Amino acid sequence: TRASYLGFNKISEQLLQVPFLLLSLLTNLTLCFEYGSPVTDLHRVALLKQDLPSDYLVPISYVPNEVAGTCWVVLNIYPLEQSLERLTNNFGDKSTNRESLLIFIEILQTVWLKFDHMKVEILMQYFDCHYQEQHIPSGPYFDYMENLLRGADRGLFDFSCEPPPCPSTRQTFTTPQETSQSPPNLRTQQTPVQVPKAFTCLQH
Template structure:
């Protein structure tokens, strides 16, 4: 058991030594320049298509101020991790990307993690998300790595006020309404015209059927009697009868019969 502990302690010591040496060479703590690994970014940029868009979360320099590089350390690391997943395990691009992920992690270990986390939380409302081209993306990563070497590791930043949400422009709403009105009118007018056409077609068919039936069977149509005419005829008959009776009575009186 003692031997196993010694082996573990020895292994941890080796890892720490390698990590410390990597940090010294990368961050320039003792005045040494940035390693030649940064030049690999140019090779990596050429291996990825230029029109490929890489998602990144960042804070601009005018907002981050002197804390700009620290506020972009972890977002750049997370973006590189997502980019590495796009390639296979044995891909050279993935191996090169892993190098810069390790470098950014080493830079974060040289500063106070709690202070960095609280500063990122204070600037949370100022982070932006975008999709950058390959060239712009790797230029951003390279700038973060190079700028860190000339920046003090103690930072005190006051975030500016959070941007107020802007109301959507009225013109866009009007455009939406203008585009929607023709569609609504079409939904109303087209079914109405179709229903009117069906009703008109049905009425015309019925009229044509009735006209054809009258032509085929003209005798079946009975003349309609006029009730007023019948009443006038009956009145004329009754008047004529009364006149005849009066005339006969007058004749009898004249003849003395």
């Protein structure tokens, strides 16, 4: 009958959709587990340090550890990803450094998928006045990235932190010659310095 024929066609269409659904699921699983642990590719950090000049300054926004507390990883994952994306623009398409940076970006995005994005956005808004914009030498910058990835690997994901009061004045930093201490995780300079033009397009 016509009803039976239509019913058979409907079942056939549903069966044809199954392989596509399985393919979609496998693709998503590959995205989530392709890079395994956040520390799987940390051996690439040494290569990045070796290839970039020690005075190469990288812009980044971050909340210091002593301010963020146990929410340090959650508050800094997204700003680090944005910083790495800007850094990749300084390398050619065939650069091995660009390839390594893109891998770390994918790892951070995989970590980001584990979060409740609404909770992260609210937490980042609470700590908004504590984010610091700085230009960091390449060595300390990649040390900071490595520490953050190790924290993510240990599952240090806390959303329950209470921010301290906002600073009354904008915080300034002194040069290493003026003090023996540096902000945790990052060494900084007093005045942000632009990256020399000679380093704006590195090929390796």
